[in-house]
Amino acid sequence: MTAISITSAFDGGNIQVLDASDPTHIRLNIRPDNASDFYQWFYFRVTGGRDTDMTMVIENAKDAAFTGGWKDYQACASYDRETWFRVDTDYVDDQLVIKHAPEVDSVYYAYWAPYSMERHADLIAECGTHPDVSVDVLGLTVQGQTLDRIIVGTGPQTIWITARQHPGETMAEWWAEGFLARLLDDDDPVSRVLRAKATFHIVPNMNPDGSKNGNLRTNEAGANLNREWGVATIQSSPEVYYVTEAMNADRPKMVLDVHGDEALPYNFIAGAEGIPGYTDKQARDLAAFMNAYEMISPDFQTMHGYPLSKPGTGNMTFCTNWTAKAYDCLSMTLEMPFKDNADLPDEDYGWSPERAARLGAASLDAMLAVVDDL
Numbered sequence: 295m296t297a298i299s300i301t302s303a304f305d306g307g308n309i310q311v312l313d314a315s316d317p318t319h320i321r322l323n324i325r326p327d328n329a330s331d332f333y334q335w336f337y338f339r340v341t342g343g344r345d346t347d348m349t350m351v352i353e354n355a356k357d358a359a360f361t362g363g364w365k366d367y368q369a370c371a372s373y374d375r376e377t378w379f380r381v382d383t384d385y386v387d388d389q390l391v392i393k394h395a396p397e398v399d400s401v402y403y404a405y406w407a408p409y410s411m412e413r414h415a416d417l418i419a420e421c422g423t424h425p426d427v428s429v430d431v432l433g434l435t436v437q438g439q440t441l442d443r444i445i446v447g448t449g450p451q452t453i454w455i456t457a458r459q460h461p462g463e464t465m466a467e468w469w470a471e472g473f474l475a476r477l478l479d480d481d482d483p484v485s486r487v488l489r490a491k492a493t494f495h496i497v498p499n500m501n502p503d504g505s506k507n508g509n510l511r512t513n514e515a516g517a518n519l520n521r522e523w524g525v526a527t528i529q530s531s532p533e534v535y536y537v538t539e540a541m542n543a544d545r546p547k548m549v550l551d552v553h554g555d556e557a558l559p560y561n562f563i564a565g566a567e568g569i570p571g572y573t574d575k576q577a578r579d580l581a582a583f584m585n586a587y588e589m590i591s592p593d594f595q596t597m598h599g600y601p602l603s604k605p606g607t608g609n610m611t612f613c614t615n616w617t618a619k620a621y622d623c624l625s626m627t628l629e630m631p632f633k634d635n636a637d638l639p640d641e642d643y644g645w646s647p648e649r650a651a652r653l654g655a656a657s658l659d660a661m662l663a664v665v666d667d668l
Contacts, residue, residue, distance in 0.1 A: 296342035305410045306464075308606050309338035310507030312353065317343060320350045324358065327509040329516025334358040335462030335558060337404040337508060340396070341536060344437050347395045350403070356388035359510060363556030364390055367536045368644060378407040380644050406554070406632050407647045409464040410472075411439075411505050412508050416470055417440050424478045426489065432497070433528075433536030436514035439502040441533055443540065444478055451492040451668050453661065454546040456537065459519040460511045461504030463554035465630045465650040470498035470552065472651025474601060474659055481613070491665050495544060499534050520551075521609070523616035534613075541617065547668035548579075549617040549625040550657070559636040559645075561653060562599035564627040566618035568608025579624040579664055584654070586663035591656040593635055593649060600629075608624075624668060628657075 298317050302309040312321035326333040329627040335538045336352065355364060364385035368512035369392045370378040381403075404417065421444050422429040428445040435441060455473065457466040474496065477485050488494075499505060503514035513517050516598045517531040526534035543548075565580045566572060630653065634644035643649075 296344075296347075298343055299341040300338055301341075302336075302338040303507065305338075305506055306508050307337050308333075308407045309336050317346050317348045317543060318517040320348060322350055322352050323354045324352060325506070325508070327516065328514050329513040330509075330512045330518075332359045332509070332511040332518070334360060334363060335405045335510040337402070337408050339400060339402050341400045343396050343401065344399045345395060345397070348393070350392040350394075352390040352392070353477060354558060355385065355390035355440055355600060360556035365557070365633060366559070370407055370644075371389075371406075372402070372407075375408075378404070378646065379642055387479070405462065406464055407468070409458075409467040409505070409647075411499075411502060412440075414467065414502070414505070416462075417467075417498060418444070419475070421474055426644070427478065432540050433532055434471045435503045435508075435533060437503045441497065441502065441536055442476065442499070443494065443497050444497055447489040447491075447493040449489065449491040449493055451547045452544050453492050453494050453542060453548045453550070453663050454617075455494065455498075455550050456500050457498050457552040458505065459500040459533075459551065459613065460553060461501040461507075462510035464648070465554045465632075465645065466552040466645040466646040467498050468650040469630065469654035470496065472654030473657060474498070474509075474653040474654075486660050488658060488662055490667065491594045492661075493544070495540070495546075497537060500537065506602070520553075520613055521611045523611050524620075525611055525615050528653060542544055543620070545621050546617060546623050547621075548661070548664075549614065549621075550622060550628060551613040551626070552628045553630070554632055555629040556632050558598060558629065559565070559631045559633045560598040561594045561628070561630050561635060562596065564614065564629065566608065566615050566625050568603025568605065569610065569619045570606045571617050571619070573622070576618060576622075576624060578668065580626060582664045582667070583624065583626065583660050587657060587660035591653055592638055593653050594656070624664070
């Protein structure tokens with residue numbers, strides 16, 4: 295039998311190999327984020343396991359950032375890095391146990407379908423070829439990568455889309471890809487009307503360093519970007535600093551910050567109810583958007599989500615809370631599952647890149663429903 299080889303030495307990779315000598319008990323750990331104790335994202339390749347009943351044990355799963363994420367979770371696998379399917383996974387005795395007999399020599403495993411920085415570069419390049427698109431660089435990350443912004447539309451309403459503050463929440467950039475594909479479709483009447491009514495500022499990857507390094511939540515400096523709004527510095531969180539500067543120049547009427555949630559098997563939105571001075575108009579705009587989104591997409595729902603914060607108790611370093619207060623606008627956090635949508639499950643693929651992209655495309659209808667009232 296060919297010896298098992300395991301590597302994560304590639305864009306977004308993350309795993310530590312403790313012992314791969316026995317394919318029926320491969321011992322692994324997840325590497326923590328840069329300058330941080332956070333971890334949960336993994337992404338690695340196994341070679342030499344064709345037709346072998348492999349058991350891969352992530353031994354440090356009990357100290358992951360969100361252990362509730364392991365309940366009813368199924369790991370993702372791919373032979374071609376395009377189609378990601380689910381494989382048998384159990385959380386047993388504080389360890390994550392993945393079992394799979396690959397049909398080919400080389401197979402990839404990941405916490406969720408990856409979105410590489412190379413694909414990000416392709417996304418920016420493709421969008422930049424559209425005649426109505428402007429692409430600029432808001433600034434550089436700690437590691438010197440570009441923080442890319444895409445500007446679309448000519449309308450008076452200013453809408454900001456930020457995605458993937460937490461780099462391991464890769465579904466956020468898949469959502470952004472689907473959103474952009476429809477927004478730039480010149481044959482789509484919803485897109486054409488929205489581009490006339492609003493100007494969109496889209497940052498499809500807020501955390502390029504963490505994405506490349508295989509982090510779950512932090513950037514190269516160890517900062518959790520969604521705890522840096524209003525306090526960001528160029529040294530620790532340049533990504534938030536530069537986006538905030540750009541928002542001050544083009545003040546939003548709507549902010550949609552796109553994320554993934556490890557534990558909850560639903561797509562849902564969290565609002566800014568906990569900020570001081572939350573207004574009736576902000577509440578009406580939020581309800582209108584969510585109701586329209588739910589009507590358009592059966593993958594979105596409003597029954598399940600985070601508990602509402604009491605007025606004045608919200609963490610003001612969150613993007614949604616800080617922008618809602620700073621700009622008196624409709625500001626929201628969209629969360630998608632790492633597991634599956636429990637309301638509309640897919641046994642083979644779970645919540646997938648394709649479904650995330652479709653949810654991104656569907657958001658345009660919800661935006662059209664509220665854009666005139668922002």
